[in-house]
Amino acid sequence: MKVRFTSGKSRDPFQEKGVRIPYAPARRTFPRWRWYFVVLLVSSPLLFFIAKVSVGVFWATSPGVIFMEKTPINSPTSGVLMEVHLREGQHIALGDVMAKVADPTLEMKRAPLTAERKVLMDYASRHISTEPFRDALVLAERVLKEEKAYRSKIQELVNAGAATKADLNEAQKRVLRAESDVIKAKIDLNLALAPSGEYKSQQVRLAQIDGELAAMADIMGGVALVSPVSGVVLAVFAVVNQALAQGAPLAVVADPQTASIVTFLNPKDLGFVEKGKKVRIRFPEGTMVEAFPVGRPTLAEPAPSSLSKPLTEIRQTVRVTLSTRSPIPEAFLVEGLPVTVHWGGRWPW
Structure with missing residues (x-):
């Protein structure tokens, strides 16, 4: 028995056992390029994901925002x-x-102050007058002057032998009494001129009220x-x-004059932060400007949720402040405007 490893049947799709089989032509031929397009369209999300992952692996970037110094x-x-x-x-x-x-409460606060001021002014007008003490001093000084003149006359009479020593002693006593009255009158006048503690405190309070009323009038x-x-x-x-x-x-x-870039860097890319190192800032519409880190970072914090990318977890990042080499374009001076910071390749090639 002879063994065959090939079929004796015809491989021609248009013949069957020597009989030709006619096929009707296809109604429409589907171009091959369209199949390629459909495959590309279906696989585009996967290709996009692969591209994003590749860029993230080989190129260091970080999200950032425009930051301005704020004054409350x-x-x-x-x-x-x-x-x-x-x-x-x-x-x-x-x-x-x-x-x-x-x-609106100023008028209510002003009324009692005005009334208190009126009372204090009335008290000040009734304060003890010093005129009687001044008059008493003037009178005592006049009496002293007359007593001294009388003593001088007695002295002349004693010298002439017309008066006795006793008369001169009596005249001297009258002078001493007059001098004592002058001293007492001066003391009384000084006491009258020196206001009491109560009067002083009331004058201080009056000055305070005047100051408060003046301040209220201004506002x-x-x-x-x-x-x-x-x-x-x-x-x-x-x-x-x-x-x-x-x-x-x-x-x-x-203050727009203080505008800078604050970016949130992955800790594994901390080696890119060098003072004066050039980085590139990409604004949302594609404009690129150069910037450089301002000193070494000193703060780690979670990245803001508004800057987190899809399918990424919010983790600790390093806060880095960047200063642009040229002023930030006025169109981008918007507090909180998101930007992308390009640090360069992770591996040199």
Whole structure:
């Protein structure tokens, strides 16, 4: 028996046992390139994922944001907000009026102070007069002068033998009594001129009240709140007719002149951070600028969730501050604007 390893049947699809089989032509021929396109379309997510992973493996990048120095503006006094001249995105200059705060309780506080001042003024007008003590001193000095003149006459009479030594001694005693009266009158006058402790304290209180009333008069129409810095208003927290406590937040102002880049770097790429090392910043619309790290990083923190990429976990990152070699374009001076920092290849090639 002869063994065959090939079939004796015809391999021609158009013949069967020597009989030709006609086939109808296909209605439409599907081009091969379309099949390739369908395969490419179906596999594009996988290809994109592979490309992203490859870039992440061989090229060091980190997310970042535009950061500006911010100044919180708080109310220096309590009261009701009468006017607000701020809106988000507004540019303000140092000294610009931001708002006006009025205290509706000032009139109630002013009334008792005014009444107390009137009482103190009435007491001061009734204070003991020093005129009688001055008159007593003048009279005592006049008596002393007359007694001294009388003693001089007695001395002349004694010298002439017309008066006795006893008369001269009596005249001397009268002079001493007059001198004593002058000294007493001076003491009484000094005591009258020196006000009592109560009077002094009332005068001090009167001065305090005058100062408080003057301060109230200055702010009766409201206190104008001026900006302590120049910059852009990022947020406004207060509205007209809102009651404010002292220290309540009014707004937040950012200074565009202090704009820098803050990026959150993977700790394994910390070796890229060298002072003065050139890096590239990519803005959302594709513009690239050069920057360099400002000193060594000193803070590790979780990356903000808003900067986290899909399929990545929020982990500890190193916060790095970058300064651009040229001013950041004005169109990108937006607080919190996301950017991408390109540090370079992880392995040289």
